[in-house]
Amino acid sequence: MKMKLLIIFNLLLISSHFAISQTVQNSAAVEKVWAQYNKYKEPAITDRFMKHSEMMPLIQKHVTSKFVTKEEIGISVGDRSINHLTAGRGKMKVMLWSQMHGDESTATMALFDMFNFLGASDDNDNLRKLILDNLELHFVPMLNPDGAQAWKRRNDLEIDVNRDARMLVTPEGRALMGLAKKLQPEIGFNLHDQNYLYSSGRSKNSATISFLAPAYNYPKDMNAVRKRATQIILAMNKALQTKSRGNVAKYNDDFDPRCFGDTFQGMGISTILIESGGFYQDPEKQFIRKLNFLALLTAFESIATASYEREALKDYDLIPENDNSLYDVFVKNVTINKEGHEFKTNLGINRTQLKSADNSSMTFSGRIAELGDQELIFGYDEIDATGLKFTPAKIKTMTRAEWDKLNPQQELDLIKEGYLFVKWLNGKSPTGAIKNRLLNLTNNSENQVQAAGIGQNAEFLLTRDGKPVYAVINGYKVDLNQPAKVLSNTYGY
Ligand SMILES: [Zn+2]
Structure with a gap:
């Protein structure tokens, strides 16, 4: 009995030591922005159901202020524009696209909060300058506007755009692939929502944010491209753990050549999948939107400073997998x-x-x-x-x-x-x-x-x-x- 207690005590020590080493401070600059988040939160977006017609005036606001330049890269099946917004003057190209699945809008909300932050000028100028001086940011918010209109996953041809990376029969998928080939960004963010009932491992913690550095081949090999994506995930994970401990998980990494993330990884773009899941008493996903904002801001800072390079790949194994508990x-x-x-x-x-x-x-x-x-x-x-x-x-x-x-x-x-x-x-x-x-x-x-x-x-x-x-x-x-x-x-x- 005593022996058993001793073992349990030791296990507790090990796990609490692990907990301490996981509790890493965000950079003071990111922490300060988090504290002021409400200043940047886009007030026109109050729930998850934003439509293309409501989004376009918000895009126009940032075009008018000259924070972004806008380029139309496609027209959806239902005749809605697909827009590519560019900001920043750095060397490192980062491309982000959201809502490829029409009923997955959490990251779209967060992107507009991000535009408000990056487009402002205040006592957070140092961080924003660091990001905009080092990165060239390319955004495609709401890639599947028809899906958003009908609040459905697929596009108006009833094709799942994220299974269309090879055949490219959807105008939405073609717009995304065309942009990726033209820009050849170093890093890509594939922004989705997942089932709110997923848990982080076998636990009571919901998988509020799940990450994946998609595989680029069936054996799921690791190369420099995928490694960089994984390291950026580790930086974001640390930041999220300080705000919502235990609510991060890993998405299944089986290779699927039909998916954009897997395909882009194979094209040399370090691609990161972010899946927004559920959080207790947040059906409209407004706290999850804030966590997306934090994750992206952390990623931008760590890419701009290359601090993600210090992340140890083996820590990825410590993130629990998505589970159904x-x-x-x-x-x-x-x-x-x-x-x-x-x-x-x-x-x-x-x-x-x-x-x-x-x-x-x-x-x-x-x-x-x-x-x-x-x-x-x-x-x-x-x-x-x-x-x-x-x-x-x-x-x-x-x-x-x-x-x-x-x-x-x-x-x-x-x-x-x-x-x-x-x-x-x-x-x-x-x-x-x-x-x-x-x-x-x-x-x-x-x-x-x-x-x-x-x-x-x-x-x-x-x-x-x-x-x-x-x-x-x-x-x-x-x-x-x-x-x-x-x-x-x-x-x-
Ligand atoms: Zn999705």
Whole structure:
């Protein structure tokens, strides 16, 4: 026993030593800009759903101020311009392109924050001068504007632009390849978003930012080009760890010749993939946008000073890989009665994202995704349901006028009495997302969720001796001992 404790103690020492060596200070100049981020954050971009028509005036602002020069390098299938913006007067060419997948806009938001920073003049002039004197920056924000318009991954030919690096049948892919061949930059940044449920290794930490220095061949060899990309990643990783510890991961490095990153790496461009994932209670990805800004600023500084050359390649092995250990809500050890069996198990619950008709906002629909024993699985929110029973909720009937008058505290009181649904006595209630409520509406006379089952709507109570302790409402955890707080959206059934 003592021996075991000693080993554990030693392991703790080793891991804390590792933690210290990982906690490296950002340069004071980058740290100062981080502290002043709100000054540079582009105020016109408030959510992830920016469209090409909203982006163009922002580009024009930076053209007018002469911070960037603009060149149109292509027209999308849906007739929208693809723009190449240039800034800086240095020798080292760095090319960045975002939103090749239309519904992956986090980095696009960050690029406009970056333009505001680099285009300004204030007490951070030293850092900006260092960057602009040493780098020639080439940006292609929103490479797939039609995808952004419809909030979809693919372009309007239904082709995934990031599987088009060889055939080049998409005008978007041709624009990117044409620019890369013309510029022949030393370094490239391929800016994407990934599934928000990815974790950093087998852990509770979401993979908020995942990096990859893509392979350029099937054996995944390392050469000088890929090595430089890896070292720049290591510099960015250190910076991110100081702001969001544990939320960085590595993307799968299997070679795929159809992808631009892999192809560019093979063309001699040190290419870095940045994938923006999820972060707790940041569905609009505004904190993740800020982390993108930090990652890029750190990269620019380290390229400008060549400080990335000091990074040891073996540290890349210490970054955990992307994993699938996260649910939106993970309920542990809940007692379930089903088909005449009583058993204790775990429930994994996810909220599917549903885009609005105009593709400019998102609502959520919570479902039970998994039921059963699970090892090293976590939730953005977790409930220890030891001693608690899965209990179907009741339907409260009232008039529409009474529903309209309910305040959050009254809704919470009804939930504590076992109700999760309201049925109007007079007329049909709306179906679909209901904003800023705690209770759902239903037109059914019976609750459809009687037992825990895969694919069921995540609408149930967790009770002790018949008394509700927690509720899961449209896939959101609600602690009934906490003050009443409305949810992003409940549902009309
Ligand atoms: Zn992508």
